[in-house]
Amino acid sequence: MKVFINGIGNISPQKTWDNNLFLDEVIESDSNCLRCTEPGDYEKLIDPKLLRRMSRIIRMSYSSARICLDDAGIAAPDAIITGSGMGCLEDTEKFLLSIYENDEKFLPPTPFIQSTHNTIGAQIALMLQCTNYNVTYSQRGISFENAMTDALLLLNEPTYRHILVGGFDEMTDNQMILYNRLNYYKKVPINNLGLLNSGTPGTIAGEGNTFFILSSEKNERSYAALSGITTFNNHVDADSVSENITNFLTSHNLTFSEIDLFVAGYNGDANSDKIYYEISKRHFSASPVAAFKHLCGEYHTASAFALWMAANILKKDHIPEAVRFNPAPARSIKNILIYNHYRNKNHSLMLLSSCQ
């Protein structure tokens, strides 16, 4: 079954909130942590009274959802489904630290109230007065894919026509300390545009708020058709990933040569990128390959950024220079395969095709 991406909203480290732009200009940083570039005119999207009370992630995710709904021309979706690896991290930290600092006494309730992972989905429902199905997934590197899978299931039922699906994660100063302790990131500052050729272990942190309207029907706004999504969750080698991709494509009656663009989750970590290099070499040596984590950083729901990018490539029939990973000549793009893995534990495949 095919579903269609009919609207998009993305607040990410790049200037992605304006759907008329598409990575024409790229933001550089050597902080090893790409934080979101927020729109300057939130007042257009959110009532200023509400805006003042919102935490950063709520502000960004709600706005991203708002942009997405407007893009699709949908007032209220038939369901709201979100995915997040870490949930509302800043509020969680705030409440945790207040327990320490105040010895469990006289704590401010707001950070606790906003700490649950489903806060974003709930806030969107509240502001849209949308009483429909509303669920939040949190499965590390496939949190967004789990949300998408649920949306695809719902769209099989005739009552569901337009579903708002989003992935969100935020990075904080404290979490940088924690993940640096685990050697997730580069030991020395690196410019994000040079990340993918670094040849050293570790990646850079990122964050994002990326929302989509998935619809059962195509219209003049449609970006792309989403034909399939699958996940697998074991430490695997390239042989096993190759087998999974082969089976996935076969189940959609496609061969490797019919994939016109392979989007891979290269994150600049010399160890975990090996699988991507091997898969690209084996199956996509003559095809264009694109990367994205040098633009958004590594985080649990980074694949949502990849889906945003792939959907735009199909709609605009254009691969921005900034995301091209190999010199293979671009061709007319009909099918895009996205392969992403998080720490070689959570793997996902998403297949998109042109609406034309």
Added chain:
Amino acid sequence: MPPKVYVTGCGMISAIGNTFAEMEESVLTGKSGIGDITLLETGYRNQLVAGEIKHTDEELAEMAGISFGPGLTRTTLLGIIAAKEALHQSRLKDPATLAFISGTTVGGMVATEKYYNDFLTNDTKNEFIESHDCGDSTERIAEFLGIKGYLSTINTACSSSANAIMLATRLIKSGRIERAVAGGTDALSKFTLNGFNTLMIVDQNLCKPFDENRNGLNLGEGAGFLVLESEKVIGEKEILCEITGYGNANDAHHQTALSPDGRGAFLSMKAALDKGGLEPGQIDYINAHGTATQNNDLSEGKAIERLFQSRIPYVSSTKSMTGHLLGAAGAIEAGISIIAMKNGCIPPNLNFSAKMKELSYSPVIEMIREISIRHIMSNSFGFGGNNTTLIFSKA
């Protein structure tokens, strides 16, 4: 026609029992597991009560049959104990192809809250940095049990595990999978105890669901998991019940408070009835969310009244026995619903003395025995107005 979905295994652990059988005995004798906090390190030890499982993490690891090691949280240990029992009961030999779907809201916070200063300042507790997120317990439980199929964690606060059971049911009905282990796990934590206490919705004494003088909830901890199988693959085996109805709706009223008329609760109960092709009059018993907060019981109580009108089924909240298990509440109450159906009994709502003036009915306060139960409705409501209803039916 989508296939029927049957429950063929159920494992549970809470303050009133470490196994399904122990839970069954406690439920049938109306036992409460709520009392002093003796294991959780908190300044509220002598001020608040909770449904705490009186086993240390090391003891739980031994019960789970796993060697206790770094990165292993109480949330994971409780989950392994319940999920392992569910698998055992269903007599499934090869778990590799199963889906595993778990609901949790505390997740690894139970360790993070102890070691956060270490996380920030030294390398001694690094393994627990990685086990902080909600997906950790799910991955570890699946790995321990040899489950390699579809993996998912839901965190919709207190409706998490009800949503996990709903997703597993939908996946099976869609034909995408044939079998799943679904439920949830949550450990008692300082984070949630302080959080709810800050909202002033924790009763210092035993909670009194649906009582005019109710004064808040008692927290609990535990895990519950069900094995769900499609009728297409079930073969000859004992069936505990069928999952016939399920529905989720959002109250869209407030981040933490439910609407006074129970808009979302009404919609989720109605959706579950519609999905199951059932009339309100066919429901024999409602295992209510019934947290004993002023807000929940009024909202849920009014929604029940609106949906069932003059024919209110038996209603009780078994949180008066187990405490509120947060993300695991829906799963443990699914298990208690199975106990009720199996034994033809309605578990009592403890600590009740005065009918709520806003409601036309009272909960069941003494065990009702030897009745025929065909359909049980179970409600689970979470922060963010997340309302989920499941219906368990006699197979």
